[in-house]
Amino acid sequence: MGGLLIAIDGPAGSGKSSVARAVAERLGVADLNTGALYRAVALLALRETLDLDDGAALSDAAGSIELSPEGACVDGVAIAEQDLRTPEVSAAASKVSAHPEVRTVLLDVQRKAAEAGRKRGGAVMEGRDIGTVVLPDADLKIFLSAAPEERARRRAVQSGREAEFDRIQEAMKVRDRQDSERDASPLKPAPDAVTLDTTELDLDEVVSVVLELARKSEAGKGQTR
Ligand code: DC
Numbered sequence: 001m002g003g004l005l006i007a008i009d010g011p012a013g014s015g016k017s018s019v020a021r022a023v024a025e026r027l028g029v030a031d032l033n034t035g036a037l038y039r040a041v042a043l044l045a046l047r048e049t050l051d052l053d054d055g056a057a058l059s060d061a062a063g064s065i066e067l068s069p070e071g072a073c074v075d076g077v078a079i080a081e082q083d084l085r086t087p088e089v090s091a092a093a094s095k096v097s098a099h100p101e102v103r104t105v106l107l108d109v110q111r112k113a114a115e116a117g118r119k120r121g122g123a124v125m126e127g128r129d130i131g132t133v134v135l136p137d138a139d140l141k142i143f144l145s146a147a148p149e150e151r152a153r154r155r156a157v158q159s160g161r162e163a164e165f166d167r168i169q170e171a172m173k174v175r176d177r178q179d180s181e182r183d184a185s186p187l188k189p190a191p192d193a194v195t196l197d198t199t200e201l202d203l204d205e206v207v208s209v210v211l212e213l214a215r216k217s218e219a220g221k222g223q224t225r
Contacts, residue, residue, distance in 0.1 A: 003029055003117075003118055003120075003121040003122025003123070004027075004029070004118075004122040004139045004140065004214060004217060004218055004221070005114055005117075005118050005122065005123055005125065005135055005137075005138045005139050005140075006023065006122070006123070006124045006125070006138060006139065006140045006141075006142070006210075006214060006217075007125055007126075007130035007131040007134070007135050007138040007140070007141045007142065007190075007193075008020045008023075008124060008125070008126040008127075008130065008142045008143075008144065008210075009126070009127060009128055009129065009130050009131050009132070009141070009142070009143050009144070009187070009189065009190075009193070010128075010143055010144035010145060010146075010187075011128075011145070011146075011151065011176055011179065011180075011187060012151060012155065012172055012175060012176070012179075013146065013150070013151025013152060013153075013154045013155045013172065014144040014145055014146045014151060014198060015144050015146065015154070015198045015203065015206055016126045016127075016144055017033060017035070017126060018203050019126075019142075019144065019198075019203065019206050019207055019210060020033065020124045020125075020126040022203065022207045023124050023207055023210050023211060023214065024069075024123070024124040026207070026211055027122060027124070027211075027214065028121065029117065029120075029121050029122035029123050029124060030069040030113075030116075030117035030120065030121075030122070030123040030124070031069055031123075031124050031126075032067055032068075032069065032110070032113050032114065032117060032123055032124065032125040032126070033067075033071065033126055033127075034067065034106070034110050034125060034126065034127035034128075034130065034134070035093070035126070035127055035128075036067070036071045036072040036079070036084055037062070037065055037067055037072050037106050037109060037110070038093040038094075038096055038097040038102075038106070039072065039084040039085075039089050039090070039093045040065045040072035040074070040079050040084065041058055041061050041062045041065065041093070041096045041102060041106075042089050042092035042093040042095075042096045043079065043083055043084060043089050043092075044061040044064070044065075044074075045057075045058055045061060045092060045096060046088060046089065046092055048061070052092055052095045052096065053095075055099035055100070055101040055102060056101060058096055058099055058101070058102050059099065059101035059102045059104070059105045062102050062105040062106055062109075063105050065106075065109065066109060066112075066113070067109055067110060067112075067113040068113065069117070071084075072084070085159070087171065090171070090175065091171065091174075091175070094174075094175045094178045094179060095178070097128075097179070097182075098178060098182040098184060099184070100183075100184040103184050103185055107133070107134060110125065110127075110130075110134045111134065111135070113125075114134070114135055125138075128179055128185070128187040129185035129186075129187070131143065131189070131190035131192075131193045132185065132188060132189075132190045133185045136190070139217045139218075139221060140194075140210075140213055140214055140217040141189075141190050141192055141193035141194065142193060142194055142195075142196060142210055142213070143189035143190070143193040143194070143195045143196070144195075144196055144198055144206070145195060145196070145197050145198070145199075146197065146198045146199045147199045148169070148172070148173070148176070149169065150199045151172060152165060152168050152169035152172050153165065155168050155172065156168045194213060196209060196210075
């Protein structure tokens with residue numbers, strides 16, 4: 001027994017993190033941000049000047065990281081968000097995430113975190129391959145999309161770098177391409193995911209739709225118990 005597992009996937013700027021955080025808060029369950037794991041590996045790699053093409057060295061680094069509702073942790077201490085959100089770490093995280101060895105190590109880390117969350121009442125897990133690979137049996141799968149320009153605008157506003165819109169949009173295009181075209185767990189909706197285009201929706205509207213779907217999913221689960 002345990003609570004609902006909700007998978008939220010989508011590209012950068014689709015609203016995943018804000019939606020996941022708000023839905024988890026409303027449901028009183030864990031919010032598990034898996035992008036933080038790839039960012040944490042990238043941060044360790046940059047600090048230790050590891051070769052971003054060396055999958056074995058990167059997967060060793062990945063082995064020292066855990067995921068909790070507080071974020072990516074090393075030795076039980078969460079890494080500060082501001083250290084994970086720099087443009088250098090974003091670019092390196094996309095490269096790191098293309099290594100199958102890294103993904104294999106982080107798969108276990110993510111499933112362990114989801115199971116711990118489920119036992120404590122449920123979890124919302126967000127990323128790129130949660131519905132397809134990490135939690136194929138999730139109770140509810142959401143895939144968020146939005147027009148590329150709108151996604152870049154949100155990122156620029158979120159990071160207070162509106163003046164750098166063009167550069168942000170360009171960097172996002174590169175990451176989108178890398179994330180969607182890689183062989184290992186590319187970004188794509190699971191066949192049973194509900195896709196929501198958030199271009200014209202504000203956060204509250206998206207959160208309401210997801211909460212409604214979660215309510216139906218919970219009711220359906222109750223009937224099959
Ligand atoms: O969601 P984010 O921008 O914090 O993710 C950082 C990078 O990690 C991004 O380039 C894609 C990758 N990622 C992934 O490959 N699989 C996940 N489940 C989450 C993130």
